Amino acid sequence: MTEAEERPRKRQARGERRIAQLLRAAASVFCAEGYTASSTNAIAREAGVSPGTLYQFFPNKEAIAVELGSRLVAEMEATHGRVFTVENALLPLDELIDAVADPFIEFNCANPAFLALIKGPDAPGKVAEGHDELHAALLTRLIELLAVREPDLHPDDRDQLAQMSFAMFKAGLDLVVQHEGEQREWYVREVKAMLYRYLEPHLGAGAVTRDTVPAP
Amino acid sequence: MTEAEERPRKRQARGERRIAQLLRAAASVFCAEGYTASSTNAIAREAGVSPGTLYQFFPNKEAIAVELGSRLVAEMEATHGRVFTVENALLPLDELIDAVADPFIEFNCANPAFLALIKGPDAPGKVAEGHDELHAALLTRLIELLAVREPDLHPDDRDQLAQMSFAMFKAGLDLVVQHEGEQREWYVREVKAMLYRYLEPHLGAGAVTRDTVPAP
Amino acid sequence: MTEAEERPRKRQARGERRIAQLLRAAASVFCAEGYTASSTNAIAREAGVSPGTLYQFFPNKEAIAVELGSRLVAEMEATHGRVFTVENALLPLDELIDAVADPFIEFNCANPAFLALIKGPDAPGKVAEGHDELHAALLTRLIELLAVREPDLHPDDRDQLAQMSFAMFKAGLDLVVQHEGEQREWYVREVKAMLYRYLEPHLGAGAVTRDTVPAP
Amino acid sequence: MTEAEERPRKRQARGERRIAQLLRAAASVFCAEGYTASSTNAIAREAGVSPGTLYQFFPNKEAIAVELGSRLVAEMEATHGRVFTVENALLPLDELIDAVADPFIEFNCANPAFLALIKGPDAPGKVAEGHDELHAALLTRLIELLAVREPDLHPDDRDQLAQMSFAMFKAGLDLVVQHEGEQREWYVREVKAMLYRYLEPHLGAGAVTRDTVPAP
DNA sequence: GATGAATGAGGATTCATTCAT
DNA sequence: TATGAATGAATCCTCATTCAT
The missing domain is CATH 1.10.10.60 (Homeodomain-like)
Incomplete structure (x- = not known):
């Protein structure tokens, strides 16, 4: 029928x-x-x-946040493609940062709810209750990216490094979204610069794998 | 009378x-x-x-937050002394970061409410409603410190730089407070490293005044 | 649609x-x-x-009072018809008073909330906050009626006369509603008598249009 | 000692x-x-x-009102003398009204709390709970005055007449107090006129006792 | 007497959620 | 599906009153 x-x-x-x-x-x-x-x-x-x-x-408020979060992730991917890819992972650091940060920044400026969700309810101890899945998901991907780029890094260090980077980036993103025009541009540049300088000693400026290929 | x-x-x-x-x-x-x-x-x-x-x-919840905030600031000063001083401003960058960050970190670990207050209500646009005074006050002091250290910096740049640094530091502080033991130590080191590397090009590694004395 | x-x-x-x-x-x-x-x-x-x-x-207490007020007015009109009409305005004074007062009295005896609303919150200076609309509406109609009956009366005098009459009537109505049986009857008569005697010099006992054209 | x-x-x-x-x-x-x-x-x-x-x-809020009421009465008497006297009772009506109303008006304009108390809590049924004593006391005196002036009047009628007169006067007083300058003067005149015209048929324009002495 | 602290029930109002239609 | 009605506990805050000092 x-x-x-x-x-x-x-x-x-x-x-x-x-x-x-x-x-x-x-x-x-x-x-x-x-x-x-x-x-x-x-x-x-x-x-x-x-x-x-x-x-x-x-079923409840949480579920809305969760669903909104996952849709935003999907939408971002649909718009900007996958960001935590193996190729990106192996890029020179500045390009890696561009590759990851730019889509995030662009998407968050268009969809500030993304940030609102990542920040989550403001209790330090009250994490991971459901709509922090968004946070967790992104963090996981970042960890995986680091694992690809630096396979020798101790998992604990890798996780912490991801957490640090993500936290810094979120905070920077907040500033970016809160401003407009030239100021926003300034913050974008600075956030990237901050990430580069912070991560460079950890990840090396160039891609790890290629970097090690010595010139004859 | x-x-x-x-x-x-x-x-x-x-x-x-x-x-x-x-x-x-x-x-x-x-x-x-x-x-x-x-x-x-x-x-x-x-x-x-x-x-x-x-x-x-x-009279209301806000007032509690405000009073709590100002008492915490006072308590921190009582415990660790003034932190945004002219002397500190002119220290070599790594020492400056130690001088400012250490007291904050130590105090926040003991009084995590401090951070809860600085983070404030979680609406992006809903800032500065009263208990954000705490945030504003700290930011102001940081701006003043930068003004001392880099008098030639354009006020707008200076303010934005302060905002960036403060945002990064807050985010890092959050991680520090959320962890304990060795992990906490790791985050402390990383946060300081991050600040150093980020600020170094802006502020110079050594103190500005002394830095300018060239070796013969 | x-x-x-x-x-x-x-x-x-x-x-x-x-x-x-x-x-x-x-x-x-x-x-x-x-x-x-x-x-x-x-x-x-x-x-x-x-x-x-x-x-x-x-949305709040006021709104209840306002809605109750307007429903009572509507209900009174539905029951007793419009009272502040042009025809009534031109009646001989005693008939005018009957025409206006009787419906009010009857309706208020059946719906004493009407009076409770008209009296309003008991602060001298705190008038006209919303549910005094009822009071204001009735007063306006009375003013209009007076304007019809006495077009030559100065607006200020007319308004004050309306205010006086209304105040007296409200006070009388209160007594009427508070009593029953014969006493109530007595008060009804007295209130009307009071109004007649008070208004007669102002409005003339007969209709203004002077159907009282005297015989030569 | x-x-x-x-x-x-x-x-x-x-x-x-x-x-x-x-x-x-x-x-x-x-x-x-x-x-x-x-x-x-x-x-x-x-x-x-x-x-x-x-x-x-x-002991409670009521008691404040009660005491305030009785003090105001006393103060009024101290300022304007006793008002419900036998002499006044026997005055020609217009003079009687002047003698009673004027002090009240004057005193209430200076002490608007008086009225606030007489009006009392605005529930029709919630009378006589204590601070309505003020109302009751004044009413009693008015009744006595009427008893002096019109001894033959049936007590019930007398009481009701007092109640009517008092109610009208209170309502008028309210208007007087609420206005100022010329408008207040206008209301004063009108209130008195209203009382005169209303009471005249009941009490006679001249003093009863003297009035009844016929000229030979 | 005088104070300010203390109370706890009650004020208006909102909220996440459920239910009947 | 969709609606709007319904709920009752929880929100912030006030009040008349009492109590320890």
Whole structure:
């Protein structure tokens, strides 16, 4: 039956639209108020739907953040391609930083909700409750990238180095997003410079593997 | 007139104790929940007093944060002395970083509420509402320090440089506080290294004034 | 677009009932406690709903009073017809007073909340904050009626005369509502008599248009 | 012992000052906020004393109102003399009205708290709870005055007439107090006119006793 | 007497979530 | 699906009043 096939598709189509609408609203509210201070009612209102509708698609506030996070990641990849690739990992450091930072910066300026989510609820000890998955996911990829670039690095050091770099980058990103025009450009340059200078002794300025090939 | 002088502080013995108790409780709750998610009732409960008592000393949550912030600053100064001094400003960069970062790190490890306050409510655009004074105050001092060290720097650049450095340091501090033992030590070293390498091209490795004395 | 039109009122059957119920409860509480001393919780309790429900329909206490006021006016008009009409304005004074006062009296005896609202919060200087709209609306109509009856009266005098009359009538109404049976009848008569005697020199006993054209 | 005699006097003197101070504050707060919305803490603050001090002299909010009321009556009498006297009762009506209304008006313009108290908490049914004693006392005196002037009047009628007159006068007084300058003058005249015209048929324009002496 | 601290119930209002339609 | 109604605990904050000093 055509009906049996189309019905669910229709439903899914409408549902997909609703979800997108809700996530857009959530992004906007999270940006404006911060995650903690955002209310599901406010999100529903912003989306122009009733609270009930929101809960038809998300079991709770957290789930919205989580889904928003993963969609943003997907969207960023769709726009800028994969960023934590093996090729990038082996680039000279300055190019690596460009390759990773630029897409992030560009995407975050267009979608500041990304940052709002990564920052998360502001309790030091209250990590990893669900929507910090975004944070965790990105960190994992960064760790993997480091593992590719510096296979000999002790895992603990590698993880810590990733954490440091990520933390610095997030903080810098915040400044970038908060400013505009020339100031933003300045912060972009400085963030990259900071990363380069910080990482250079750890990773070497050139790509590790190629670097070691001595000229005859 | 003794009366006129004594009026404002008669039975402040008990009151002062209560205030301290409340601020201790607030620090604890802010750390555990983050500022936004902390409720005055929770603070009162933690302090073992009724909500009404809390409001006898503070008109609202903000005021608690503000007072806590200023007390922490004072306490840090009492413990570690002034940090943004002219002498420090003119130290060789590595020593300058030690002089400024070490007290902060040490104090924040002992008083993690400090960081919770500096981070503030998590909305990007919602800055400077009162308890961000703490953030602003520290930033100002850093700016002044930079002005002493690099008088020729354009004010805009100087401010942005301060903002960058402060943001990086805060982010690093967060990592430091979140870890313990050897890991914490590692982060401390890395944060300082990061600052050094980042700032060195801007500020010069040695003190500016001395640096300019060329060897014959 | 059917959707666009239906949106604002979909499930308002239950809601409308709730609103009526809440306003009934509010009327009762306002009467029993006075506006200032009435709490939204008390109103919700009286209506048998939770506080949250009340706030789904009204943003605050004021709004309840305002809505109750305008509904009472509407209800009075539905029951007794318009009272401040041009025809009434031109009636002989005694008939005018009957025409205006009787419906008010009857309606207020049945709905004493009306008076509770008109009296408003009991601060001399704190007028016109929103639910005094009821008072203002009635006063305006009275002013208009006077303008019809006495077009030559100076606007200032007219307004003051309206204010006097209204104040006297309200005070009298209070007595009427507070009593019952024969006493109430007595007060009704006296209030009307008072108004007649007070207004007669101002408005003339007969209609202004001087159908009193005397015979030669 | 001198001490034994002076001590209590001193105490009483200081206490009296405190009481006066508190009542002044209460008058001010009652006027500004209305009785219901006035808080004892606000009164204490306005008086510049602690809440505890207030409760050393008054057992509760009501008591403040009661005491304030009776002091205002006393003060009015001290300023304008007794007003509900037999002589006044027997004056021609216009003079009677002047004799009673003028002091009230004058005193209320200077002490608007008087009115705030007479109006009382704004619940129709919540009368006579204590600080309505002021209202009751004045009403009683008015009743007595009527009894003197019209001994033959049926007590019920007399009481009701007093109630009517008093209600009208209060309402008029409110308008008078709320206005200033020429407008106030206008309201004063109108209130008196209203009373005269209303009462004339009831009381006779001239004094009853003298009036009845027919000229030969 | 005087103070300021203390209370805890109660004020208005919001919120995440559920339910009936 | 979608809605709007419903909830009740939790929010911040105030109040009349009491108590220790």
